[in-house]
Amino acid sequence: MPSxxxxxxxxxxxxxxxxxxxMLAVLIATTLSSFMVGYFPLTxxxxxxxxxxxxxxxxxxLPQAVTIFWRIRLPRILAAVLxxxxxxxxxAAYQGMFxxxxxxxxxxxxxxxxxxxxxxxIINGLPSWGxxxxxxxxxxxxxxxxxxxxxxxxxxxxxxxxxxxxMIMALGNAGVTMIQYIANxxxxxxxxxxxxxxxxxxxxxxxxxxxxxxxxIGLVVVLALRWRLNILTLDEEEAQSLGVNVKRYRxxxxxxxxxxxxxxVCLGGLIGWVGLMVPHMGRALVGPCHSRLLPTCAMLGxxxxxxxxxxxxxxxxxxLPLGVVTNVLxxxxxxxxxxxxxxxx
Numbered sequence: 554m555p556s557x558x559x560x561x562x563x564x565x566x567x568x569x570x571x572x573x574x575x576m577l578a579v580l581i582a583t584t585l586s587s588f589m590v591g592y593f594p595l596t597x598x599x600x601x602x603x604x605x606x607x608x609x610x611x612x613x614x615l616p617q618a619v620t621i622f623w624r625i626r627l628p629r630i631l632a633a634v635l636x637x638x639x640x641x642x643x644x645a646a647y648q649g650m651f652x653x654x655x656x657x658x659x660x661x662x663x664x665x666x667x668x669x670x671x672x673x674x675i676i677n678g679l680p681s682w683g684x685x686x687x688x689x690x691x692x693x694x695x696x697x698x699x700x701x702x703x704x705x706x707x708x709x710x711x712x713x714x715x716x717x718x719x720m721i722m723a724l725g726n727a728g729v730t731m732i733q734y735i736a737n738x739x740x741x742x743x744x745x746x747x748x749x750x751x752x753x754x755x756x757x758x759x760x761x762x763x764x765x766x767x768x769x770i771g772l773v774v775v776l777a778l779r780w781r782l783n784i785l786t787l788d789e790e791e792a793q794s795l796g797v798n799v800k801r802y803r804x805x806x807x808x809x810x811x812x813x814x815x816x817x818v819c820l821g822g823l824i825g826w827v828g829l830m831v832p833h834m835g836r837a838l839v840g841p842c843h844s845r846l847l848p849t850c851a852m853l854g855x856x857x858x859x860x861x862x863x864x865x866x867x868x869x870x871x872x873l874p875l876g877v878v879t880n881v882l883x884x885x886x887x888x889x890x891x892x893x894x895x896x897x898x
Contacts, residue, residue: 569845572838576852580634583859587630590867593621628761629753633862634855635761636753636821637831639768639813641854642775644828645835645847646810649782650803651711654836655890658814658828661718661807665725666695667818668749672732675744681755684748685763685819692815695721700807714807751822751876753862764820771813772851778805782843823876824858826883831857833890 588600595603595618602614603622643658651660659665670691674684699721703713729749736742784797785806817824834857835850858875861882865873 565840569839569849572849573852576849576856580852580856580859583856583863584630584634587633587859587863588622588626590863591621591626592866592870592872593617595621624757628756628758629862630859631765632753632756632761632820633858635765635768636817636824637827637854637856637858638772638851639817639854640824640828641831641835641850641857642772642847643810643813643817645832645843645850646775646782646806647828648832649786649843650806650810651715652786654833655829656715657826658810659722659825660715661699661811662695662721662725663692663811663814664818664823664825665722665729667692667815668823669725669728669732670694671748671819671822672729672745675748676732676736676741681757681760682763685760688819689764689767689815691725692818693811695725696807696811696815700804747874748822749876750874751824751879752865752872752874753821754872756820760820764816767812767816771809771816774809775806775813776847776851778802779847780844782806782847786843821875824879825876826879826886827854827858830883830886833886 585597585600589595589597599615599618600622602610602612603618605612606614606619607623640658644656647656647658647660648654667688668691671684671688673691674687679687696718699714699717702717706713706717729745733742733745736745781797781802784795785799785802787795789799814828831850831854832846835846835853838853839845839849861878862875865875865878868878
């Protein structure tokens with residue numbers, strides 16, 4: 554019997570390694586393709602020469618290709634990779650913590666809090682970095698408030714967190730609506746609406762720098778502790794009987810998953826559904842074990858958002874907001890999940 558389990562584990566490890574290598578190849582190919590598509594399409598040769606120009610390449614290269622590569626497409630492609638990996642990893646962590654596959658990263662009000670913070674900064678005329686900082690602080694404060702209130706509840710902390718998060722979400726949305734109501738329709742309102750629709754069109758290397766650090770820190774911590782999520786998916790009494798401090802690890806995952814979500818939202822605006830869809834795709838590929846699921850979700854999320862951003866840039870003559878593309882693709886996926894769960898009962 555032990556040899557059978559050993560062989561099964563070896564097969565699972567090989568399958569997981571195969572999936573990761575395949576996704577790495579797809580990620581590289583998708584990244585290269587993303588540099589080529591857009592309002593000003595580039596060939597693969599122009600992309601490679603523009604890249605090599607920065608490192609002393611002396612051959613013929615178009616100045617427009619260099620500008621497009623380094624100042625326009627590189628920041629938004631790096632942002633798409635980081636945001637996709639962050640939202641999908643946070644989604645998988647939240648779904649594991651709350652033992653609910655229909656939970657998304659904004660369940661504790663991080664998106665609505667970040668939206669309110671960004672809208673508040675826009676209406677006060679703050680620069681781009683101020684909007685990002687305000688969005689990040691708003692998202693973090695929303696989750697902190699939800700957590701503090703849930704600690705005072707006599708009910709289960711998991712249930713209290715979800716219910717409090719819904720309340721915080723409603724308050725944040727109300728604040729955004731009030732700002733939209735009083736904003737100047739010729740200027741400020743348009744900026745608020747553009748931010749709420751989600752887009753990577755205005756991402757710069759400077760703006761990316763403000764958000765990249767918290768996203769990388771969050772990814773490192775969540776991936777390093779990912780095997781603990783398998784224990785948090787158990788009943789609280791059963792997890793405690795194994796000697797695990799459930800409250801401590803739940804707080805750690807809430808903090809760093811919120812860090813991922815808030816940093817992603819403050820950089821790209823509201824980009825929905827990625828944190829809900831990608832963990833389900835990851836489970837279909839590698840199973841529910843979080844030690845394999847989270848790295849898979851991080852890579853798969855980066856690929857998915859790169860593809861969606863490429864669609865947003867190339868589908869029509871005018872660039873579509875990225876949030877519109879993710880909503881159009883995410884809504885049918887959610888219906889599919891509901892129908893599949895109903896058929897499985």
